[in-house]
Amino acid sequence: MSFPLVSIAIYNSVVFGIFSNTQRLISEHRYGNPNHPPALVDLALASMAAGTVSVGIGGPVDLVKIRLQMQTQTFLEANLNLKHRASGFAIQTAYRGPIHCVCTILRQEGLPGLYRGSLAMILRDLPGYCLYFIPYALLCRWITPDGHLSPSPFSVWMAGGIAGAISWGTATPMDVVKCRLQADGVFLNKYRGVIDCISQSYRNEGLKVFFRGLTVNMVRGFPMCAAMFLGYELSLKALREQAETNP
Template sequence: MGIFQLEDFAAGWIGGAASVIIGHPLDTVKARLQAGVGYGNTLNCIRTVYTRESVFGFFKGMSFPLASIAVYNSVVFGVFSNTERFLSQHHSREPEASSTRALSDLILASSVAGVVSVGLGTPVDLIKIRLQMQTQPFRGASLGLSSRAAALGEQPAYQGPVHCIATIVRTEGLAGMYRGASAMLLRDIPGYCLYFIPYVFLNELITPEACAGPSPCAVWLAGGMAGAISWAASTPMDVMKSRLQADGVYLNKYKGVLDCISQSYQKEGLKVFFRGITVNTVRGFPMSAAMFLGYELSLQALRRDHAVTSP
């Protein structure tokens, strides 16, 4: 096979769809906790969402990420796999020569995937968070902090993903679609390094040398652990990203990532940077386990079909 393989992109799309379905309820809880709108803890947030909005509240805004994050993960996994493969072949290393991939190649490939993820993922995350946040208690409106919030009263700010995009572009310009991009960049480059690298090494550690490839159980465990590690480490910047992207639904509090860090620290102390770390870590395991399992199984199926159909 050549260096560039489209199967990685297709498998990433399937894995991305699986991860969204598994992880969206906890993602909604995480977004609301991190935005700092009055929930005491994770259990209180879950209870409040269920009481006010029923079980459907946990799936608020899921249609957009289901359609878009699958494509986003397709690109991220495709870019990572093809970059890592290119670097490996560039160094002229035979796969049989070493069972462990070069750490430098994995770091560079993960970093490239992280940069690409910001370009694609910032608008996706922005729309998802805006849709998740718009059913919050309108405390800002009652305080008179925003004429837009007061005018909206109890009405949702957005009627759906398309209306949300149109509203942001109209009120904030095209640049508004990339609100929180700097925080996302600071989150995703180290985050993806701590996502792909633990997965690769844990997979190799769990899989016996006699096996031709990792078992589904090994993929599930390694993927889940990698996701938990990555999301736990990414929580501080994820909090800032969520706050910046939620900003503007009803209020406009932050001028940028540094201002968001400063205001959040002054008002809530150091603990604010770890808001939602429990739900992030817990949510990271099943989401990433589903992501990697969907990716690896579909990749095997695609390559098997390719081998059968190729002359």
């Protein structure tokens, strides 16, 4: 968990920064005012921009995390899908830690190796961030009472939590594919790409495999995203107040 913990602040700041600045640029270009309330298509474009850029940072972070989590499987379990551990096979570990994992991937696969599963991540994040930021913005407008310029902290928390549950719930099928592609390659390469991974997963385990972890993702998404949006909005409010006090 050390690598995700170190990088999570940078990752989220980039995602929210890209979304906010893209939205402001679109509003300034379309309406002549960067603070003009965005239309639905404006939110969608800003969300897709954030999703695209997020892969550049999030791809390697997810890859290292998944590789370290999956490496304690035996060689046979990881690559031949045996249901029971064969006797006589000790636990094999490929990486000593996140830095060693990154160095090993770069040495064996080059820079493209750090972005294994990036296409699946793009296919997850483009619609995923649309179903993240758009529901949040719409719910904030709906929950905020008339006459109030900004939503209350509770409104932000509730809207962010619901948006997170929706986003992670709908992103689960492609998240399964992304994780399988990123876990692949520790010992052998099982999948040739996104389509092959989908085909093999469906053929071996059926349609239900793409919804594995759906409940966990939705339950996790609510508090995580609620806290994230609340921290984001409160930080913006504090910065605006500081700028007005010390112009």
